[in-house]
Amino acid sequence: MIDIKALLDFDTRHIWHPYTSMKDPLPVYPVKEAKGVWLYLYDGKRLIDGMASWWAVIHGYNHPVLNQAICKQVERMSHVMFGGITHEPAVSLARRLLEITPRPLDRIFFADSGSVSVEVALKMAIQYWTSKGKGEKKRFLTVLKGYHGDTFGAMSVCDPINGMHELFTHVLPQHLFAPEPPPLSAGDFKEEHIEPLREIAERHRHEIAAVIIEPVVQGAGGMRFYSPAYLKRLRELCDSYDLLLIFDEIATGFGRTGELFASYLAGVSPDIMCVGKALTGGYMTFGATLTTEEVALTISEGKPGVFMHGPTFMGNPLACAVSLASIQLLFSYDWKGKVKKMEEIMRRELSKCADVKGVNEVRVLGSIGVVEMMDVVDVAQIQKMFVEKGVWIRPFGKLIYIMPPYVIEEDELVTLCNAIFDIVRSISAEKY
Numbered sequence: 001m002i003d004i005k006a007l008l009d010f011d012t013r014h015i016w017h018p019y020t021s022m023k024d025p026l027p028v029y030p031v032k033e034a035k036g037v038w039l040y041l042y043d044g045k046r047l048i049d050g051m052a053s054w055w056a057v058i059h060g061y062n063h064p065v066l067n068q069a070i071c072k073q074v075e076r077m078s079h080v081m082f083g084g085i086t087h088e089p090a091v092s093l094a095r096r097l098l099e100i101t102p103r104p105l106d107r108i109f110f111a112d113s114g115s116v117s118v119e120v121a122l123k124m125a126i127q128y129w130t131s132k133g134k135g136e137k138k139r140f141l142t143v144l145k146g147y148h149g150d151t152f153g154a155m156s157v158c159d160p161i162n163g164m165h166e167l168f169t170h171v172l173p174q175h176l177f178a179p180e181p182p183p184l185s186a187g188d189f190k191e192e193h194i195e196p197l198r199e200i201a202e203r204h205r206h207e208i209a210a211v212i213i214e215p216v217v218q219g220a221g222g223m224r225f226y227s228p229a230y231l232k233r234l235r236e237l238c239d240s241y242d243l244l245l246i247f248d249e250i251a252t253g254f255g256r257t258g259e260l261f262a263s264y265l266a267g268v269s270p271d272i273m274c275v276g277k278a279l280t281g282g283y284m285t286f287g288a289t290l291t292t293e294e295v296a297l298t299i300s301e302g303k304p305g306v307f308m309h310g311p312t313f314m315g316n317p318l319a320c321a322v323s324l325a326s327i328q329l330l331f332s333y334d335w336k337g338k339v340k341k342m343e344e345i346m347r348r349e350l351s352k353c354a355d356v357k358g359v360n361e362v363r364v365l366g367s368i369g370v371v372e373m374m375d376v377v378d379v380a381q382i383q384k385m386f387v388e389k390g391v392w393i394r395p396f397g398k399l400i401y402i403m404p405p406y407v408i409e410e411d412e413l414v415t416l417c418n419a420i421f422d423i424v425r426s427i428s429a430e431k432y
């Protein structure tokens, strides 16, 4: 028998959780196991997971197909160095990823997490221009409200004020920030929406290596949706000012927006693209940075003739095997129809929240549902209320949002939405 109290006590005293205090930590819920959309707690309670463990677990937990892929690979080899060695899982995954991502992407670097794939993307852009004899092109242009990860390079292109990294702004390289794209609710794209960015791009083109942006959905920086037409124009601007374009599809990749990748919503291809999160079906940490032949060859033709990155666990065979199985699983059923259905259900069910006092906006795109409140919510209190209702939803800031696994059934999704409606009403009754 596991002593849950002792386990939680030790956790509270010694273990850091994401963005938490060691002095006054928020409560954590011990999960014993998980299956499909369900998280099972030690006290016998089970919760419908609305978060897919932060976008990642698209097929649900403990999926027999993914389990089998990873078990088979464990029996062959769990890991082998990627320096001077290759293996079938890496090659098969690369082949498949290059087939399903936008066409000009033709070369791939396997990274060990989303943040690292962003670091790799930034380094690729800098090495590209250095190889071309334009070492002065070493800054990045991005938009406010973005999120690209927690490592130093990634932090430097996150929202500098609203972001999670304000504390580090003074030690980060100073990059360029344009206003965030207007929300989808602002109506059709107009040139004036991108004019501030265009102006910065033109003025600083000599020192900008690339524009980095999350296509269509800005995730952890505010759960915002913007017009795909913005990206079409952004691609033109990058071409005319000689800037590379980096799409961070770590959150949006693998169907979340209703298209396989958000770049397909816009019909636009980047020069460099990052994937992570749902890449492994949420089984383990992994990421990849894809680029074009032109970028890859240019880097390789310059000094020192190689791309300067190579993590210890690069191309981990377990991660490659489970990623390939996850992609095959996604293509084995009508995932697009499923995401569309989830979108319809969330639109119908969450729209009830829009009339509640204290709610600023309700928005749904693909399998992402967001209720934005007027004020910051009390995470610990609300989390507890959600758990009591049998759902796992973790709000942050003013945002109560869900992006469940695609295997969720209609009644389960309705339960999630109803839980949000109930909680929003009770916050409203208390505060407004």
Ligand SMILES: *Cc1c(COP(=O)(O)O)cnc(C)c1O
Pocket: 113, 114, 115, 116, 118, 147, 148, 149, 150, 214, 219, 220, 248, 249, 250, 251, 276, 277
């Ligand atoms: C989560 C996320 C990252 C960082 O990925 P990690 O695996 O947490 O390092 C980067 N960019 C976007 C858009 C993300 O959503």
